[in-house]
Amino acid sequence: xxxxxxxxxxxxxxxxxxxxxxxxxxxxxxxxxxxxxxxxxxxxxxxxxxxxxxxxxxxxxxxxxxxxxxxxxxxxxxxxxxxxxxxxxxxxxxxxxxxxxxxxxxxxxxxxxxxxxxxxxxxxxxxxxxxxxxxxxxxxxxxxxxxxxxxxxxxxxxxxxxxxxxxxxxxxxxxxxxxxxxxxxxxxxxxxxxxxxxxxxxxxxxxxxxxxxxxxxxxxxxxxxxxxxxxxxxxxxxxxxxxxxxxxxxxxxxxxxxxxxxxxxxxxxxxxxxxxxxxxxxxxxxxxxxxxxxxxxxxxxxxxxxxxxxxxxxxxxxxxxxxxxxxxxxxxxxxxxxxxxxxxxxxxxxxxxxxxxx
Numbered sequence: 001x002x003x004x005x006x007x008x009x010x011x012x013x014x015x016x017x018x019x020x021x022x023x024x025x026x027x028x029x030x031x032x033x034x035x036x037x038x039x040x041x042x043x044x045x046x047x048x049x050x051x052x053x054x055x056x057x058x059x060x061x062x063x064x065x066x067x068x069x070x071x072x073x074x075x076x077x078x079x080x081x082x083x084x085x086x087x088x089x090x091x092x093x094x095x096x097x098x099x100x101x102x103x104x105x106x107x108x109x110x111x112x113x114x115x116x117x118x119x120x121x122x123x124x125x126x127x128x129x130x131x132x133x134x135x136x137x138x139x140x141x142x143x144x145x146x147x148x149x150x151x152x153x154x155x156x157x158x159x160x161x162x163x164x165x166x167x168x169x170x171x172x173x174x175x176x177x178x179x180x181x182x183x184x185x186x187x188x189x190x191x192x193x194x195x196x197x198x199x200x201x202x203x204x205x206x207x208x209x210x211x212x213x214x215x216x217x218x219x220x221x222x223x224x225x226x227x228x229x230x231x232x233x234x235x236x237x238x239x240x241x242x243x244x245x246x247x248x249x250x251x252x253x254x255x256x257x258x259x260x261x262x263x264x265x266x267x268x269x270x271x272x273x274x275x276x277x278x279x280x281x282x283x284x285x286x287x288x289x290x291x292x293x294x295x296x297x298x299x300x301x302x303x304x305x306x307x308x309x310x311x312x313x314x315x316x317x318x319x320x321x322x323x324x325x326x327x328x329x330x331x332x333x334x335x336x337x338x339x340x341x342x343x344x345x346x347x348x349x350x351x352x353x354x355x356x357x358x
């Protein structure tokens with residue numbers, strides 16, 4: 001198995017294909033590949049694979065058109081060199097430290113990593129934590145973005161293995177909370193999921209917006225809204241108001257609501273093309289999720305919650321409020337409500353001045 005060309009090393013693999021290594025900026029990268037036209041393949045070590053992952057189509061094109069293994073190595077070496085030179089902060093000290101810490105934490109936990117190795121996303125079971133590093137790391141503390149119901153703060157002295165370990169411990173406090181959400185997700189037709197809320201189908205024209213308490217998930221929800229035409233939702237509101245005494249903390253929120261309303265939640269339809277009225281886009285902004293240009297931290301996008309009784313059009317509360325405020329004929333119905341014509345059918349509508357928050 002003599003080297004084919006004088007790079008770091010490239011030899012024929014007895015089992016087929018080629019194995020070898022290249023060195024770029026004092027960093028060694030190990031790899032294997034084979035040239036079989038459309039069925040060509042390339043596999044690098046953990047660092048090389050993560051570095052080239054966003055460019056798999058380019059690598060595939062190199063393998064497809066390469067005139068021999070030496071040409072492949074030249075192109076791969078050039079790609080790696082360009083990627084490492086792309087961002088100056090990626091010095092060998094930074095790279096070596098990040099690789100060492102990821103190795104200690106476990107490459108199996110890495111979900112995504114960008115070309116610069118300054119944005120790394122880890123997955124702990126179904127939970128993700130995205131870390132953003134500065135070139136001065138470890139003298140600077142990375143920032144973290146998670147979908148947890150409470151913010152996760154990183155101590156200045158923590159390194160990647162510490163962050164992963166502390167994040168796992170942090171998640172333990174939400175076990176009951178996540179269990180209640182999972183019970184809803186598994187047994188209901190869920191239209192929208194947020195950090196602490198679920199929008200659940202009740203009937204073909206009514207759904208529930210439910211916010212689960214983070215610290216006491218089995219208690220009566222502080223927020224439960226019945227969304228749909230007022231002439232339909234009123235009877236469910238009455239059932240809820242008169243039956244809330246039946247709430248038992250030994251049951252899950254879903255089980256309690258089922259008992260209080262004395263009805264079953266419809267399951268999610270098997271046919272993917274089947275949609276619910278509350279899955280329709282807002283006719284004003286032509287979007288399902290509404291998010292302001294500069295949202296506050298932990299802001300959860302708004303979904304259509306205002307329904308016209310006459311034409312059944314579904315609107316974002318924010319869109320309707322802006323629509324009404326720009327009309328000359330809008331009326332202040334009370335201290336808490338505004339009224340005006342439906343943008344679609346022009347029939348009279350009333351909306352609360354304040355958004356029904358999650």
